[in-house]
Amino acid sequence: MRRIILIVSIAIMVMIGGFELWRTSSFNQQSAANRALSLSSTAIEGKFSLIDHNGRPVTQDDFRGKYTLIFFGYTFCPDVCPTTLQDIGLIMDDLGDDAEKVVPLFVTVDPERDTVEVMKDFVTNFHPAIVGLTGDTKAVVAAAKSFRAYYAKVVPDKDEPDAYLMSHSARLFVMGPDTRPLTFFQYGETAANMAKKIKEFLPQS
Ligand SMILES: [Cu+2]
Numbered sequence: 001m002r003r004i005i006l007i008v009s010i011a012i013m014v015m016i017g018g019f020e021l022w023r024t025s026s027f028n029q030q031s032a033a034n035r036a037l038s039l040s041s042t043a044i045e046g047k048f049s050l051i052d053h054n055g056r057p058v059t060q061d062d063f064r065g066k067y068t069l070i071f072f073g074y075t076f077c078p079d080v081c082p083t084t085l086q087d088i089g090l091i092m093d094d095l096g097d098d099a100e101k102v103v104p105l106f107v108t109v110d111p112e113r114d115t116v117e118v119m120k121d122f123v124t125n126f127h128p129a130i131v132g133l134t135g136d137t138k139a140v141v142a143a144a145k146s147f148r149a150y151y152a153k154v155v156p157d158k159d160e161p162d163a164y165l166m167s168h169s170a171r172l173f174v175m176g177p178d179t180r181p182l183t184f185f186q187y188g189e190t191a192a193n194m195a196k197k198i199k200e201f202l203p204q205s
Contacts, residue, residue: 044173044181046070048143050107053120053132060179067102067182067201070173072149074110074166075122080187081106082126084172089127090191091198098202099129107133109151110166111140147173174198 049059060068069088073081088104095102106123108114111134114122119132134140144151151168155161170187172194182201185194 044148045146046173046175046179046181047146048107048133048139050133050135050139050143051116053116053123053134055116058133060175063103063105063175064179065177067177067198068173068175068179069102069104069198070107070147070175071105071171072107072109072144072147072151073168073170074108075114075118076110077166077168080168080170084170084187085123085126085130087191087194088130088172091195092127092129094192094195095199095202098199101202102129102198104130105133106130107140107143107149109140109144109149109168111135111137147171174201176201 047060049057052058069091071081071084071088073084075081085106088106092099092102092104104127106119108119114132114134116134119134123130123132133143135143143149149169149171151166154165154167155163156165157163171184172187172189173184174182174197176182183197185197
């Protein structure tokens, strides 16, 4: 009898513990979602002062009147950036006539290697509408900060310091014609889904 009571009370304790775990984890998920929401609406300033892939100095104000899709990455990236730029190409094709209202911007976080020429070669491979942006280190740091984009240099092989990688956040920002943020997509969202959501922002023509 005593043994049964012991087993039952252990079972109850496990259940209560499980519930607490579930409750705190769902609470954390909720607050993460709230944080993401507040990031998109207030904390992202979306300002930059960079050089486009034709060597022209540009800021966010040069794209006023257009919707912009903004991604921070680098041309040497083995996977995330090529995949994202490919998706951006698909989105632009999917938008059809509405594509003229949208300008995709690819901002390098690796200005050391991503010169104006390197950027031009890279972005035009994916879609003619994509504009590559680079600049000096200070300008790139400032732009990333303004979008709360994170990046860091990673050297996998100490003997080959030039073959470094850049670890970076992978949000695709959607900015309105007033240069303010509308939303962002996390890496992994399909191009078809993103195109559908972008269309909802565009004025009906
Ligand atoms: Cu990348």
